[in-house]
Every structure is written in C-alpha cells, then in structure tokens.
Amino acid sequence: MEKSSKIYQEYVAILRRELVPAMGCTEPIAIAYCAAKARAALGELPDKLEIAASGNIIKNVKSVVVPNTDGRKGIEAAAAIGVVAGDETAALEVIAHAKEEDKAKLGDYLASTAITVTSTESDHVLDIIVTASKGSNTACVRIVNEHTNIVEITRNGEILFQKEIVDTPETNKPDYDSLTIEDIYDFAMTCDLDDVRDILERQIKYNTAIAAEGLKNNYGANIGSTLRKAYGDDIRIRARAIAAAGSDARMNGCELPVIINSGSGNQGMTVSLPVIEYAKEVGADDEKLLRALVLSNLVTLHEKEGIGRLSAYCGAVSAGAGAGAGIAWLCGGDYKAVIHTIVNALAITSGIVCDGAKASCAAKIAAAVDAGILGFEMYRNGQQFYGGDGLVLKGVENTIRNISRLGRIGMKETDKEIINMMIGK
Template sequence: MLSAALCRTYENILIEELRPAMGCTEPIAIAYAAAILRDALGADPVAITVGLSGNIIKNVKSVIVPSTGGMHGIETAVAAGVVAACPEKKLELLGTLTEADRARIAPFKDACRMTVDELVTPCTFDLSLRGEVDGHTARVRISEHHTNVVLVERDGVELTADYAERGNAADTADGRADRTLLNVKDIVDFATEADLTRVTPYLRRQIEMNMAIAEEGLRNTYGASIGKLLYRDGEADLRTRAKAFAAAGSDARMSGCELPVCILSGSGNQGITASVPVVVFAREKGASEEELLRALVAADLITVHLKTGIGCLSAYCGAISAGCGSGAGICFLDGGRYYEIAHTVVNAVAILSGTICDGAKASCAAKIAMAVEAGLMGYEMTCTKRQFYGGDGIVTKGVENTIRNVGKLARDGMCETDKEIIRIMLGKAE
C-alpha cells in the first residue's frame, strides 16, 4: 500500500506535467518570455537582446511557430510573444493572436533591433531577454523548464514575484513535486490502486487534445506526412495504426498546426508519443475509461521517470523515453503489472537508446514512429518470454539500474555529441 504522501506527490507530478501548449514548446517559451518583457516595459520594445542555451537554439531553428503564417526562428518567436502580450496565457499565448495581430509580427521583426547570442551556461534550458523602450529597460529569464520564471525586472526593480509560478507542491526548492521519488514499482502500484479523482480531468484533456491533433495530421498534409504514410487510409494493422496516429500528431505539430497539445516532460512530442498509442490500443480493445486512464498514468509517469535522469533538453531524443512509456501503458492495459512492465521498459530502452536529438523539425515524426515500435517490441518480447539481460550493452540487472544508466548516458556521455550537433546545425562545424 502506497503512503498518502507518495500518492499526493505522484498526483502533483501528473498535474504539473499534463499542461496544454500550442506549438513546439521551446519557441513558445521564448514567446512567453517576450510577452512578459513587453508587459514589464508597458510598451513594445524597440531593441531586444536574446540569450539562449544551445539546446533551445537547436529546438527553435527549424520548427514553424504557430499563428505566424508559416514563419520560423528565434526572432519570429520573440515577435509573436511581444504582439500577443498576454503572459497570463503562458504556453497557450499564441492561441490568442487575431488576424490583425498576425499581420503585425513581420513588421515588428523588421522594426525592432534584435540580437541573438548563445548563452554560456551549465543549464540546458536557459533563456534571457533584455528589452529597451523610451529610456526604460527590462530583463526576463526563464530557466530549468519552460515556465520557470526566475527573474523579471524593470529599471533595476525586481518584479519576479508577479510572474513566478506557484506550484501545487513544496517537495523541492522550486515548489515542484519531487520526481526523484518515481520508480517503476511504485508507479505500477499507483496506476493500479490510486484514487484518480484529482488527475482524471488532466488525463481526459490529454486524450482529447492529443487525439485531435493526431487525427488532424492524418486528415491533412503536414511536413513529410509520416503518419499518413503509415496509416494507408486505415488499412494498416493495429500496431502500425498506433505508430501512425502518434507520428501524425507530430507531423502536424512540427509544421505549425494551431491545435494545442497536452505536453509531458515539457514536450508536446513526448506527450503525444506516450499517450496516443495507448488510446489507439484501448479503443481497439474496447477498454473502459477507467482502464484507459490507469494505463495512461503508467505511461505518463514512466516517461517522466526516464526523462528525470536525462534532464529537460539533451542530445538524447526524448521520444525514446516516451515510446518506452507507451509500451508500458499498453502492457498495463493488457493486464501486465510490475514484472511485465519492468521487462518491457528494459527491452525498449535497449533497442533505441542513443538516438540523437537534432532539434524540433519534420523528421521528429519518423523518430516517434520508431520509438513507439521499440516500446511495442519491448512489450512483445516480454509476452513471449524474451528479454535482454544485464551485461547486454547498457542494460544492467534491475530496471532502476538500467534507467539510471540511460540518464548517465544522456546527461554525461552525450555532452560532446550535443555540442557537435549544435555546431553542425549552426554551420560552425569544420
């Protein structure tokens, strides 16, 4: 029996994680910071200096910013945030833009003196904006995760408290629930026996939003249309349909679709990958709503658990963790519990760990399809009494030991890989 305190922590993790966002979260975080900057100044800035960690630059470079008429890039994200000017909407602020607002984005980009620099920072998620207008200056900094406002000031007067997030937990210094308390055994027990009353609205929203964008990606042409390629007008088998729906959601999202997504680990692609295949399997199986919700709890929390050791942004493709999560959720849906889910996770991790993240863009959809396949193969191996053993590469005896290895690989081992990816993307490679 799990303690009430641990159940509350797991509930808080889900509530904190399952939030809506419109568009790729890195450009939206920049837009959010720009909206705060404009709000602090009280007028549109005439000059803005943007400082970004390399991983944010990587994830903003190629992806289309929603509600901008197909524009992409850092300057577009900044301009869209200034024009939106509604920081209270956080990661949904671009959904407020009217046609008249959209028409202002390009002229503002042209008129504002904007410079962009890479920050020298140990933090993989770090962004700083400084703006000027009419002799006044303001600064905004967001660090560690997409809505974590750590500094706002105007003319040297600190205003951070007016914009900082107020968490629903006090487990950690930043007020967020303590994710280091996650482990596969307790996650499975929580998904099996916990009262889901508090988290049900968030899970329902996850289903509604993420399936809506997946269906949109199958209806229309976005990016490379990986989802449509796999779906084949509905003729694909269940396994392929699960991959197709997840990929289609990413097709749409990476190409500027204006439908919101329920994110996970700060990522819409991870939110889609962890949840959509589970929903597809549940609907095929005729599962009850409670069975689906409990399977999603397992999928979501296992994804967050894997991602906690990796960190917010890295050279390690986050969809791989979410693919493991979806495999675990499908295993749970079919009656698997700790033993089966632990083996599913280890098997899936062993298949695709090391896949690189080279920024948000159209090919993310194909990586998502492969991540879902790895999760499903990991589960199928478990069903047929097959497994990878300790000593097989990064696999170590025990699921928690293997998860720690993945975190170390991504966080420490792939640091130089990350730097080289960024150099290549910025055209600085020799």
C-alpha cells in the first residue's frame, strides 16, 4: 500500500485514535471522568451527586472493581473517586495518578454525600449525565457515544460547552468505513512500522505487565493461572491464559493501565497478548510481531465498528477473531489463511453475550482466544465453515456484516433483558 494514499493515512490515524491507555474498566472510568469534569465546572467539592446513565453503562459498572477505591464496585464509587481524586484533564487515565491523600478521603466522602443513580431511557447505548451540586450551585456534564465524548457542560444553567450529538462524535474522525480485511492485510504487510511503532510497543509493554500481574497474584476467579495449572504449558493454553490473566487483574481492581481497542481494555488485551505469546513461540522478530499486531488490531476494529462500542454481544468474540488473524499470519499463513481464520472463529463463538464487566470476562476471553486459535487450526488442517452454515456467508466481509447486524440490531431486546435481570427488574 502506498504511504501517500488516503487509506494508508486513515489506517494510521485509526490506530493512533484507538490504541490509547486506560486505567480501570472504561465504563466506570468514563463515569469518573464525567464526575471529575462536573466537579471542575462547579469549582468546589460537591455535597450532592446525581448520575443518570444508560442501561449499558449500568450493566458494565455494576460488578467491576474500580481502581484506587479499596476494592469498591459500582457507579457511586466510580463517581466519588472521580470527584475526590480525579484529574479532569486526563481522560481515561482520570484516576490513574490519584494521590494517596485524596484516595484516603473516599470513604468519608461516600458516607457524607448524597449520591443518587438513575437509569435513563436514551437513544444512545453510551450515555452518562453527572450533576454535581453544592448549596445553590449546580454543574452538569454529559458524555455520549464514546467514553470521553463530552457533549455538554453547564453551570447554574449557563452553557459552558456544547456540541451536537451525532453518530460520528468527531468531525475529524478517521474514515472507519475504509476498513476492509483485504486492505488491512495489505497495510499490515507493507506499512512503514515507524508510523505506528510507538503505539504498538506501548501496547506490548502495558498489556504484558498487567497480564504478568494477573498470573502472579490473586485476582477474581484467577482464570489465567487456573488454565495454566489445569492444562499445562502448551502454546494454545499459554495464549488463552495470558489474555485471561490480564482481564483477571483489570476486572478486579488492578491499578496498572492497559492499551485499549474499540474502547475496551479487555478487547485490547485479547487482541494483543495471545499474538505476543505466539510470537515468542515461533521466534518471530520485532518486525513480524509488530505487523501481526497491526493486523490483529485493525481486524478487531473493523469487526467492532459495525456492532458499536456497547451491546449485548461480547466484544471478546471480535477480539479473539482478530487475535486469530494475527496468530495465523505469525504461523506462516497467508491472506487466505487469515480470512478463513476470522470466519471460522466468528462462527464458533458468535453466541456469547455481554452481561457486564466482571470477573467472568476473563473466562469469556479465554473461550474467544480458543476460537481464534481453533479457527486457524481448522484452516491449516483443511477444514472450514461454509456460506450457509448459520450466520456464515460466502466472503469474509459478508460474514462480518452478518455478525455486525446480529450485535447491533438482533440483540437489542436481549440487551434490554440482560440489563433488567442485572438490576432486578
């Protein structure tokens, strides 16, 4: 692919926009960020907080441990830590550098502050409104569609900032519609790695560190270490275990950052850690590892674009197929191997639902990575799923479109029922 081409520049921009650091599960962190912005707009420490959130936000915050909160879970903890210790300029790292003296205030603040949480009927699956008050003063901040996409800030009814809510929240957003598996493969094979080296090396560094933490210490259900203990040291087990271990740590309060993909730390780890582990196994050099990561990251972003950031469809499925694509290429596969791996993997795990961020995400990640690996092993053993097999259609893009339709449209009612069950309706 020509470096001067529009598609080349779009792909670099997409990777730079998406592969960014976040400390803590991105939904509670989005609430913390919104609350920190509300405190800043108010200009003083609020003694009353009102949080209105869409069902998918409530679903993804309910059961996950918020970092720097001494093991607390839920929306109240996320908003409160954003208020007392958040850096409103730091986006998804809003509480990453919280000072010890500020974190120590959290318990008293939660005990003395009136915090209410309501579910908002919104047309947007990602919608957060935080209203912070002190005496007669009130500030309100709203985030829509993406985790840091602030659409309005007001103080005492005066609009301080406002922009139109649109499906594409940024006027200068890269062209995600330009993503195709064929062009992604071409870009991964030919791009100047210096254009993306820094973000990929950061992904390797950050995600490997949290996975090591998850394997070493006690987090959640310890899926990563359980896989190793139960099934041994085969590369197929190690690839699943290392991704699961990163999720073990992240879903259960580890204070290390990760590099996300499609707005999700779990997806960022799923798409990268198995590929890194396979690169070690096959003795791949740095260049080959980086190209495999370009491939796995962009494949996942392409799959997820049609589904959306949040849905009833487990994001690990897309990331597992993306990891499978990277693994297939590392193991000597060509373009044909990559596309068959993607289709096979999506056919295997397309029924996994998202019931929020929590410890069991690690087990779903292990299953999704297993599907990615099996998808490739099927291909190199002369096996595949064919068009007409369930949701599989002839052509990788057609299959991806079917999966996108399932996640975005077909599972809307499923999503509502999952949320109702989780909040006890």
